[in-house]
Amino acid sequence: MKNYADRLINAIEKKGNPCIVGLDPRIDQMPDFVQYKHRNQSTSDKISGAISDFHRIIINTIADIVPGVKPQVAFYEQYGLPGMKAFENTLAFAKEKGLITIVDAKRNDIGSTAQAYSNTFLGKTIIFSKKVPIYDVDCITVSPFLGEDSLMPFVKDCSEYGKGIFILVKTSNPGSVDVQDLKITETGEKVYINLAKLVKKLGKGLVGKKGYSSIGAVVGATYPNEAELLRELMANNIFLVPGYGAQGATGKDIVNCFNPDKLGAVVNASRSITYNYGPKTISEADFVKTIEKNIKDMITDVNGALDKK
Amino acid sequence: MKNYADRLINAIEKKGNPCIVGLDPRIDQMPDFVQYKHRNQSTSDKISGAISDFHRIIINTIADIVPGVKPQVAFYEQYGLPGMKAFENTLAFAKEKGLITIVDAKRNDIGSTAQAYSNTFLGKTIIFSKKVPIYDVDCITVSPFLGEDSLMPFVKDCSEYGKGIFILVKTSNPGSVDVQDLKITETGEKVYINLAKLVKKLGKGLVGKKGYSSIGAVVGATYPNEAELLRELMANNIFLVPGYGAQGATGKDIVNCFNPDKLGAVVNASRSITYNYGPKTISEADFVKTIEKNIKDMITDVNGALDKK
Numbered sequence: 001m002k003n004y005a006d007r008l009i010n011a012i013e014k015k016g017n018p019c020i021v022g023l024d025p026r027i028d029q030m031p032d033f034v035q036y037k038h039r040n041q042s043t044s045d046k047i048s049g050a051i052s053d054f055h056r057i058i059i060n061t062i063a064d065i066v067p068g069v070k071p072q073v074a075f076y077e078q079y080g081l082p083g084m085k086a087f088e089n090t091l092a093f094a095k096e097k098g099l100i101t102i103v104d105a106k107r108n109d110i111g112s113t114a115q116a117y118s119n120t121f122l123g124k125t126i127i128f129s130k131k132v133p134i135y136d137v138d139c140i141t142v143s144p145f146l147g148e149d150s151l152m153p154f155v156k157d158c159s160e161y162g163k164g165i166f167i168l169v170k171t172s173n174p175g176s177v178d179v180q181d182l183k184i185t186e187t188g189e190k191v192y193i194n195l196a197k198l199v200k201k202l203g204k205g206l207v208g209k210k211g212y213s214s215i216g217a218v219v220g221a222t223y224p225n226e227a228e229l230l231r232e233l234m235a236n237n238i239f240l241v242p243g244y245g246a247q248g249a250t251g252k253d254i255v256n257c258f259n260p261d262k263l264g265a266v267v268n269a270s271r272s273i274t275y276n277y278g279p280k281t282i283s284e285a286d287f288v289k290t291i292e293k294n295i296k297d298m299i300t301d302v303n304g305a306l307d308k309k
Numbered sequence: 310m311k312n313y314a315d316r317l318i319n320a321i322e323k324k325g326n327p328c329i330v331g332l333d334p335r336i337d338q339m340p341d342f343v344q345y346k347h348r349n350q351s352t353s354d355k356i357s358g359a360i361s362d363f364h365r366i367i368i369n370t371i372a373d374i375v376p377g378v379k380p381q382v383a384f385y386e387q388y389g390l391p392g393m394k395a396f397e398n399t400l401a402f403a404k405e406k407g408l409i410t411i412v413d414a415k416r417n418d419i420g421s422t423a424q425a426y427s428n429t430f431l432g433k434t435i436i437f438s439k440k441v442p443i444y445d446v447d448c449i450t451v452s453p454f455l456g457e458d459s460l461m462p463f464v465k466d467c468s469e470y471g472k473g474i475f476i477l478v479k480t481s482n483p484g485s486v487d488v489q490d491l492k493i494t495e496t497g498e499k500v501y502i503n504l505a506k507l508v509k510k511l512g513k514g515l516v517g518k519k520g521y522s523s524i525g526a527v528v529g530a531t532y533p534n535e536a537e538l539l540r541e542l543m544a545n546n547i548f549l550v551p552g553y554g555a556q557g558a559t560g561k562d563i564v565n566c567f568n569p570d571k572l573g574a575v576v577n578a579s580r581s582i583t584y585n586y587g588p589k590t591i592s593e594a595d596f597v598k599t600i601e602k603n604i605k606d607m608i609t610d611v612n613g614a615l616d617k618k
Binding site: 022027028035043046049072074075077078079080081084085088099104106107108109111113114116117119120125128129134135143144145146147148149150168171172173174175176177178179180182183184185186188191194196198203286 | 310336337352356381387388390393394397413415418420422423425426429434435436437438452455458477480481482484486487488489492493494495500501504507598
């Protein structure tokens with residue numbers, strides 16, 4: 001299916017929930033059995049082996065349950081080249097299992113540099129006169145701080161390659177108020193309202209058959225009042241909602257991110273799904289059961305809240 | 310020397326100019342001789358070989374002339390893992406030659422994810438219970454869009470590891486007006502003024518013996534009027550000035566980024582130095598001569614403008 005928003009909405013409808021699992025490699029928090037398997041290898045192979053195994057197990061566990069995964073590239077990058085090798089492996093597992101891949105990268109830059117980032121994740125790079133896909137994921141998060149022109153290479157590639165972006169509009173952290181909540185003299189509204197209008201405008205040409213655009217917005221679950229307002233302003237844009245779980249938000253906090261059709265958002269949880277498993281001596285079988293329980297509990301909470309909406 | 314700002318100012322004084330060379334791998338724009346050497350290797354080795362060689366030659370040519378280099382990580386990332394291998398190599402060459410390494414990454418995220426980016430470039434990652442440096446560069450560019458709390462892990466690592474950051478304040482592209490130039494009701498001033506005050510505040514604890522802070526600001530050469538105002542507001546913060554050369558700014562445009570002591574800024578040029586060499590059939594010897602001429606022309610222009618200041 002060519003349109004990213006259609007693919008994502010289809011996956012949500014098929015799995016019956018809008019929950020996605022954030023993949024944040026933190027080797028020292030992984031169970032012992034993950035590290036044990038690679039104990040005789042080089043440090044580099046131990047790193048990529050542990051990260052890849054951990055995420056292969058998680059992906060196998062959740063692939064039939066949720067529509068997608070959100071690898072956070074920062075946590076892979078912090079392990080250098082072996083980390084990026086594991087990033088490639090993680091994406092390969094997720095794609096093989098038919099999961100939607102949303103890379104949390106919060107990238108951006110200007111002109112040809114923004115294009116380079118778009119090549120890396122969404123489009124293709126010209127290498128020795130041939131156009132070659134690099135990570136070829138479904139979607140990435142991007143920052144709007146550098147303005148509309150910095151977003152255009154990504155929007156163009158979303159159209160050309162059937163990809164999506166989530167533009168940061170109102171993030172889940174306390175410091176999001178510092179820039180995003182500044183009130184603008186010209187409009188009397190806050191910066192995030194301006195950004196919502198920009199998301200709406202950029203997304204117009206990329207609305208799929210399901211009525212949603214491939215250009216979406218990041219809106220934190222920790223700001224339900226702002227989410228209500230933003231939901232009205234961006235009726236056809238999908239929200240990526242961080243902040244559920246470890247950051248404190250629950251099912252009732254995320255309902256404002258959804259439309260009356262109970263669509264229009266994906267809710268991410270990372271640590272509360274993948275690192276919430278008890279002692280590191282846990283067996284692989286028990287780890288799998290715990291991950292499955294964690295994600296099913298989240299789905300019950302989120303779908304329960306949506307049912308009451 | 311522990312303080313980054315002191316190291317940078319020392320290097321500027323030693324080399325007698327504030328010019329740095331941007332390293333943007335674009336394989337298909339590199340001279341034929343770079344690619345020819347690797348013609349019988351695997352695609353992966355051809356990519357990392359060509360990018361590494363190109364930058365080794367440039368670094369050898371400019372190392373005694375300029376204080377530092379600015380690798381743009383987006384252009385390395387767009388070649389996947391072989392690109393990141395070349396990124397490692399480029400940094401190794403630059404460090405070996407004693408150049409200050411400023412990575413243009415425009416990274417940021419919240420909480421532990423911002424910490425992961427800081428680990429990647431400035432600090433250390435805990436790997437199998439040991440703290441290990443990853444790219445270990447002198448400085449990176451970061452985005453302030455997520456607010457003050459998102460910047461704190463970087464500021465802490467600047468202090469702990471003697472590193473620096475340049476926070477985006479007023480970027481060189483036309484679209485920089487979209488967010489950065491919005492006028493705020495509370496203060497009657499623009500967003501970039503708020504950010505300048507934040508840079509000043511965050512930089513207070515990191516002022517070195519030379520009087521400058523390791524927390525600096527990105528201020529585009531294409532906005533000289535804004536630069537004048539920002540220079541006054543951030544008297545002790547070093548500016549990283551993009552926009553010179555290919556983006557149209559010249560020596561006279563950058564003088565407002567400097568203090569009366571003719572210090573306080575580094576001016577970057579990328580394409581106008583490294584890809585401005587004529588036909589791709591150029592010999593290695595002529596390429597070296599051309600790069601040397603390009604950087605010396607830039608220094609003459611920039612220092613000439615500073616002399617008239």
